[in-house]
Amino acid sequence: MSTLQGKTALVTGASRGIGRAIALRLARDGANIAGLDIKDDLLEETGALVREQGVEFLPITADVTDFDNMKAAVGQFTEAFDSLDIMVNNAGITRDNLLIRMSDEDWRAVISVNLTGVFNGIKAVARPMMRQRSGRIVNIASVVGMVGNAGQANYSASKGGVIALTKTAARELAGRGINVNAVAPGFIRTAMTDELSEEARESALGQIPFARFGEAQDVAAAVAFLAGPDSSYLTGQVIRVDGGMVM
Ligand SMILES: NC(=O)c1ccc[n+]([C@@H]2O[C@H](COP(=O)([O-])OP(=O)(O)OC[C@H]3O[C@@H](n4cnc5c(N)ncnc54)[C@H](O)[C@@H]3O)[C@@H](O)[C@H]2O)c1
Secondary structure, eight states, rough: OOOTOOEEEESTTTTTTTHHHHHHHHHHTEEEEEESSSSOTTTTHHHOOOOOOOOOOOEEEOOOTOOHHHHHHHHHHHHHOOOOOOOEOOOOOOBOOOOOOOOOHHHHHHHHIIIHHHHHHHHHHHHHHHTTTTTTEEEEEOTTHOOOOOTTTTHHHHOOOOOOOOHHHHHHHHHTEEEEEHHHHBBBBBBBHHHHHHHHHHHHTTTTTSSSOOOOOHHHHHHHHHHHHHGGTTOEEEESSSTSOOO
């Protein structure tokens, strides 16, 4: 079913992992895709997979922490496509450490990509979406932004911030027909979680009622729902995709 036929989507952090899965899913649903990433080496791999779905792919190299970069990226997007229907703010990083050992640099780096990056993404697409009086913005948060996680002061604060920012943007943009929602994944099997120690992995599995990690496609399916026609009356919501970890 091509629920997003003729729509366009900008996905940040699209080179790999969850961002790639989101780009592929939205492409499968019929949307033309721009994949944005700070690293362009894997972006073409995503592009080839997206084009296999019979839609267009525009690669954009940009850093979400830099607003001018994001503004230029949206400029590239609107030159290539007639409308800007969907924005997925997915790019994110981790720099884990216990709070008392966390360096100022690691704190700032994570807040800058995960929280300021989402702010920049929303701000960059807000005007074109406001002009067209429609748009879907989906931000990728995390369940640790709701319940915290030892060793992730920077990451959990950034993701909690994304949830609050999602709700504020939802309130500000609703009048212009723009829905802003978030997806909060639990543990998803990607390069990010492959770095976990065996001990951390076992402890995580113990907290998940389904007793398995999720797949990037599980997150992509929730994003596709929030980007699609069946969620038109949803805004400011957070959908947890976590195997029941946080209820
Ligand atoms: N994997 C998980 O278990 C999990 C759980 C909860 C939330 N998340 C969130 O999902 C999102 C994707 O995670 P993932 O596991 O696919 O990670 P990943 O590391 O595989 O992919 C992240 C992508 O973001 C890009 N990126 C990093 N900094 C950037 C910047 N400044 N500008 C543009 N692009 C940048 C990277 O190059 C990479 O391609 C992140 O926001 C992450 O916090 C992941």
